Amino acid sequence: LKTPTFLASSRPRSSDTQHKVSETENSVVRVEESVFTINRAVLGQNCEYFRALFRSGMKDSQLNEFHLQGGLKARGFLIAMAVSRGERPAIRDPDEIVEAAECAVFLQVDVLVQHLIDLLDTDNCILLYHTAAVYSLWRLFHSAAVFIRDAYSDVQDALEALPAELICYVESFSPALFVALGTHSPSMKILQDCYRTVFYLDEKPGTWKYLIDLPTDASTSMAGVAVVENRLYIVGGVRGVSKETVDLSFCYDTESNTWSVFNGPQQFRYNFTLVGHDGHLYGIGSEFHKRIMSSVEACDVFTGAWTFSKHAPRSVAAPASAVTRRRIFVCFWKPLGTTDIYEYAPKNDEWTLVTTIVKPQSYGHCMVAHGDNLYVMRNDGPCDDFLRCLMDCYNITTGQWTAMPGHYVNSRGALFTAMVRGNSAFTVNRNLTLEYVICGDKWKPRRQMTGFPKSGSLWTCLLRLPKKQQESDQVKQLYLVHIVNAKCEKHNK
Numbered sequence: 001l002k003t004p005t006f007l008a009s010s011r012p013r014s015s016d017t018q019h020k021v022s023e024t025e026n027s028v029v030r031v032e033e034s035v036f037t038i039n040r041a042v043l044g045q046n047c048e049y050f051r052a053l054f055r056s057g058m059k060d061s062q063l064n065e066f067h068l069q070g071g072l073k074a075r076g077f078l079i080a081m082a083v084s085r086g087e088r089p090a091i092r093d094p095d096e097i098v099e100a101a102e103c104a105v106f107l108q109v110d111v112l113v114q115h116l117i118d119l120l121d122t123d124n125c126i127l128l129y130h131t132a133a134v135y136s137l138w139r140l141f142h143s144a145a146v147f148i149r150d151a152y153s154d155v156q157d158a159l160e161a162l163p164a165e166l167i168c169y170v171e172s173f174s175p176a177l178f179v180a181l182g183t184h185s186p187s188m189k190i191l192q193d194c195y196r197t198v199f200y201l202d203e204k205p206g207t208w209k210y211l212i213d214l215p216t217d218a219s220t221s222m223a224g225v226a227v228v229e230n231r232l233y234i235v236g237g238v239r240g241v242s243k244e245t246v247d248l249s250f251c252y253d254t255e256s257n258t259w260s261v262f263n264g265p266q267q268f269r270y271n272f273t274l275v276g277h278d279g280h281l282y283g284i285g286s287e288f289h290k291r292i293m294s295s296v297e298a299c300d301v302f303t304g305a306w307t308f309s310k311h312a313p314r315s316v317a318a319p320a321s322a323v324t325r326r327r328i329f330v331c332f333w334k335p336l337g338t339t340d341i342y343e344y345a346p347k348n349d350e351w352t353l354v355t356t357i358v359k360p361q362s363y364g365h366c367m368v369a370h371g372d373n374l375y376v377m378r379n380d381g382p383c384d385d386f387l388r389c390l391m392d393c394y395n396i397t398t399g400q401w402t403a404m405p406g407h408y409v410n411s412r413g414a415l416f417t418a419m420v421r422g423n424s425a426f427t428v429n430r431n432l433t434l435e436y437v438i439c440g441d442k443w444k445p446r447r448q449m450t451g452f453p454k455s456g457s458l459w460t461c462l463l464r465l466p467k468k469q470q471e472s473d474q475v476k477q478l479y480l481v482h483i484v485n486a487k488c489e490k491h492n493k
Contacts, residue, residue, distance in 0.1 A: 224274025
């Protein structure tokens with residue numbers, strides 16, 4: 001790969017020797033036949049190439065016009081600058097994807113790499129995976145490989161066109177598994193409660209298998225349950241009918257197959273929503289002493305420290321939530337059939353109303369995400385209540401609502417356990433485990449498996465259990481050796 005170069009403008013300033021370019025000034029950047037006028041601060045903050053140039057102290061760092069050469073495409077540079085300004089452009093054209101990846105590696109634009117990771121779906125994951133391998137975008141490469149492993153059955157035909165070593169790297173990972181646990185209060189240490197068990201779905205035989213027991217002091221009754229960095233967290237909850245609050249939090253590490261304990265939130269809370277995102281847990285809303293609250297707390301999972309965040313727009317207990325494109329969405333409902341969806345932005349600690357849907361005597365109770373779509377499950381009025389659910393789809397890119405045709409059977413709350421992996425949505429209750437395929441304007445049943453082996457309300461999540469570590473490490477090492485050898489051979493030629 002060629003290193004990008006720049007040429008000074010042919011229009012020098014008479015005061016070049018005295019003038020020091022300010023970060024607030026604009027610079028002119030020429031790529032191919034296109035000319036862009038961009039604030040130097042945007043270039044320096046998000047592009048490692050320009051940041052190093054501006055900080056070098058060399059004469060070239062004081063130029064205000066640059067002509068980039070050496071493999072860059074104007075369209076890729078345009079996408080990079082849009083992402084650097086905080087925009088989220090949709091990139092669907094295959095050539096645009098490749099050109100954006102080229103720009104990300106040539107100019108070292110980390111925010112563009114993250115944006116490409118956010119856009120991974122079953123339509124583009126193979127292309128992004130192969131492109132990341134070509135340009136050595138390792139973070140994108142790893143993320144695409146993991147995504148492909150989870151969506152393996154949906155992309156298997158396209159995957160076969162890749163080199164064997166790329167397929168081997170994908171298969172070195174285990175797919176994320178559908179995990180479920182019942183609702184339980186803390187047990188007594190002198191008793192062994194066989195029902196306090198976490199199970200995972202073994203998809204080949206379609207049966208549920210034992211994973212691990214819950215800690216003795218942990219409560220999943222009215223608690224917060226979420227996954228961050230492939231670790232399962234259980235926060236808060238209550239003991240018995242008196243609703244005495246549990247003030248400890250518990251973390252299950254899939255690698256060591258062990259539980260650890262850390263402090264609970266500063267505000268005692270139960271019946272709240274726990275959202276896992278970007279190394280943090282967010283406890284949203286809650287109840288305490290029969291009072292519904294709007295307080296929000298964030299926990300850095302690496303330090304275990306809880307801090308208060310900006311309050312939710314209104315007091316709420318256990319609101320529906322979903323994370324997609326690295327954005328947090330929370331579904332609030334209030335009387336008269338009004339459902340509001342807010343976005344919470346941790347970076348700015350701000351809540352923004354995204355959309356509102358009004359349906360008489362009906363409101364959203366569960367929300368899951370797939371790509372840039374939010375699927376909201378709601379009751380079908382006061383008569384049918386939760387037995388038959390309607391589903392509405394909101395696209396966060398277009399801002400459009402779509403009513404999903406037909407009803408979705410919600411016997412014993414199955415739909416409210418939905419978890420999305422690839423193009424599949426898994427739901428479960430005591431009677432059956434049902435996998436849907438998300439296609440177009442509907443969820444189509446794909447296969448039916450054994451129901452959960454215990455009765456009662458359920459918590460569900462996705463966890464990636466480790467393969468045999470030695471086997472996985474050997475596969476990854478062989479792949480890296482192959483890449484290094486290939487690059488050396490290309491260099492020698």
